[in-house]
Amino acid sequence: MRRGFLLAPLWLWLLLFVAAPVAVLAVMALATPSDGVPPFTLGLRFAAFAMLVEDGYYVEALFSALRLAATTAGLCLLIAYPMALGMAAVRPRWRLPLLALLMLPFWTGFLLRIGAWIGLLRDEGLINRLLRGFGITEAPLPLLYTEGAMLVGMVHAYLPFAVLPLFTALVRLDPALLEAAADLGARPARVFFSVTLPLTLPAAAAGFLLVFIPAAGEFVIPELLGPPEAQVIGRVLWQEFFQNRDWPLAAALGLALLALLILPMRWFQKLEAEP
Amino acid sequence: MKPGGFVRAAMWAGFLFLWLPILLLAGFAFSADRIPFQWGGFSLRWFGALAANEKLLAAAWLSLRIAAASACLAVLLGGGIGYALARFGPFRGRAIFGALAGAPLVLPEVVIGLCLLLLFVAMEGLIGWPSGRGAFTILLAHAGFGAAYVAVLVQARLAEAERSLEEAAMDLGATPLVAFRTITLPLMAPALLAGWLLAFTLSLDDVVIASFVSGPAGTTLPIALFSMLRLGLTPEVNALAALAVLGVGALLGLGCWLLRPRRG
Numbered sequence: 001m002r003r004g005f006l007l008a009p010l011w012l013w014l015l016l017f018v019a020a021p022v023a024v025l026a027v028m029a030l031a032t033p034s035d036g037v038p039p040f041t042l043g044l045r046f047a048a049f050a051m052l053v054e055d056g057y058y059v060e061a062l063f064s065a066l067r068l069a070a071t072t073a074g075l076c077l078l079i080a081y082p083m084a085l086g087m088a089a090v091r092p093r094w095r096l097p098l099l100a101l102l103m104l105p106f107w108t109g110f111l112l113r114i115g116a117w118i119g120l121l122r123d124e125g126l127i128n129r130l131l132r133g134f135g136i137t138e139a140p141l142p143l144l145y146t147e148g149a150m151l152v153g154m155v156h157a158y159l160p161f162a163v164l165p166l167f168t169a170l171v172r173l174d175p176a177l178l179e180a181a182a183d184l185g186a187r188p189a190r191v192f193f194s195v196t197l198p199l200t201l202p203a204a205a206a207g208f209l210l211v212f213i214p215a216a217g218e219f220v221i222p223e224l225l226g227p228p229e230a231q232v233i234g235r236v237l238w239q240e241f242f243q244n245r246d247w248p249l250a251a252a253l254g255l256a257l258l259a260l261l262i263l264p265m266r267w268f269q270k271l272e273a274e275p
Numbered sequence: 276m277k278p279g280g281f282v283r284a285a286m287w288a289g290f291l292f293l294w295l296p297i298l299l300l301a302g303f304a305f306s307a308d309r310i311p312f313q314w315g316g317f318s319l320r321w322f323g324a325l326a327a328n329e330k331l332l333a334a335a336w337l338s339l340r341i342a343a344a345s346a347c348l349a350v351l352l353g354g355g356i357g358y359a360l361a362r363f364g365p366f367r368g369r370a371i372f373g374a375l376a377g378a379p380l381v382l383p384e385v386v387i388g389l390c391l392l393l394l395f396v397a398m399e400g401l402i403g404w405p406s407g408r409g410a411f412t413i414l415l416a417h418a419g420f421g422a423a424y425v426a427v428l429v430q431a432r433l434a435e436a437e438r439s440l441e442e443a444a445m446d447l448g449a450t451p452l453v454a455f456r457t458i459t460l461p462l463m464a465p466a467l468l469a470g471w472l473l474a475f476t477l478s479l480d481d482v483v484i485a486s487f488v489s490g491p492a493g494t495t496l497p498i499a500l501f502s503m504l505r506l507g508l509t510p511e512v513n514a515l516a517a518l519a520v521l522g523v524g525a526l527l528g529l530g531c532w533l534l535r536p537r538r539g
Binding site for chain 2: 003006007009010011013014015016017018019020021022024025028038079080082083085086087089096100101102104105106107108109110111112113114115116117118119120122124125126129156159160163188213214216217218219220223224234237238241242247250251254257258261265268269
């Protein structure tokens with residue numbers, strides 16, 4: 001059959017490069033770290049998982065990652081709602097340019113945008129020089145390598161993902177509903193909270209998850225903008241792998257992160273499946 | 276509905292938040308001062324410094340080649356996957372096929388990177404291929420990642436278009452292959468092009484997956500940039516940002532010109 005000719009190589013690719021790696025991850029989590037190259041010997045050992053559960057450090061890393069992801073996603077939604085409302089309210093011919101304005105920073109490079117925040121926030125950075133120039137502060141404020149810097153960087157990087165689904169939902173919203181509410185005497189804030197918000201709640205949930213899921217495993221932003229003590233799971237996994245060369249523990253951490261993200265992923269897929 | 280003043284102001288504040296940091300970074304590339312974000316008169320010296328930085332240039336050239344090659348492979352694979360999901364109806368294992376195709380979209384980058392590295396190590400141990408890690412393993416990893424995005428775009432595009440066009444062509448005597456070439460492929464073309472561009476940018480932007488699957492020989496631009504930023508900011512990064520903003524601006528101009536309203 002002709003279909004088979006197309007499907008066979010695709011199956012091969014997906015099984016080899018998507019399914020097999022996850023299986024290899026599980027095998028690695030049960031291996032024993034060693035000093036060889038590569039640094040492990042295969043086996044059936046649950047020590048990595050035991051360490052994960054018993055050592056508060058790893059549990060805390062998982063939870064602080066989830067906290068960071070949830071805070072980021074919540075802040076993104078808060079900023080994204082007015083942005084999406086404004087974008088949906090312009091004349092249709094201006095929608096595409098605004099959409100380009102939203103997505104183009106993404107094309108200028110993720111690391112460069114983080115570099116920009118380093119330049120703005122460091123002790124001799126633009127913000128501290130301006131504050132001193134206007135005589136507001138004497139000594140430079142410690143802005144870089146703080147929780148706040150990390151959060152600003154995260155929101156900056158992920159904001160477009162929260163705006164997109166909201167914008168799509170708001171454009172599809174029937175304007176007659178909003179007019180009806182306004183005609184019946186509802187003030188704009190009331191219209192928003194009793195009509196717009198309930199009708200766009202699924203889109204808001206999708207936007208939240210679109211930010212939350214990748215943010216939970218984020219490594220680069222906490223590493224470059226966050227304080228040393230912000231040990232989120234992505235950073236801990238990285239250190240166990242690259243610095244401590246404990247591959248089984250890194251693999252166990254990866255599996256734990258996957259396990260925690262399964263529910264949000266399923267929820268997102270359900271939201272996507274509904275029209 | 277007229278947008279309220281608050282909503283409009285909040286929208287522009289949001290755009291300012293998105294754009295101001297990168298525009299400032301790019302703008303200060305033209306400052307002569309050695310300290311980034313400090314104005315020391317107009318100068319192009321940092322572009323000269325960038326052009327003389329051979330390590331960074333080599334990394335950029337490697338990144339561009341990996342991005343272009345992995346985007347081509349991603350279009351080939353993702354195009355096939357999207358086509359199969361949109362046009363093959365129910366086939367055996369379709370649910371698993373779809374789940375595997377979409378998995379790279381939701382998996383955290385650190386997990387993808389670690390998984391693929393472990394796979395490459397295991398494969399090298401078992402069959403001796405791919406031997407060692409470097410540009411080629413990054414290419415494979417990025418192709419898999421990009422293919423997932425291409426598949427989504429192609430599937431959405433084909434779901435929009437009725438299959439009646441292909442059926443009509445075949446009713447009129449076209450072989451399935453001719454129908455595919457003359458009807459389906461042109462239908463898929465915009466999604467394939469958009470997918471190629473997306474896969475290219477994702478590859479050019481990725482530092483996490485590349486760090487895991489690269490060896491000492493595979494220093495891409497993001498990996499080089501990441502280790503530079505760990506030490507702080509240098510004016511060369513400003514110059515790089517200026518080039519990126521100019522590039523994106525050129526792309527935007529080209530897009531507007533291609534999509535300009537035509538009269539006549």
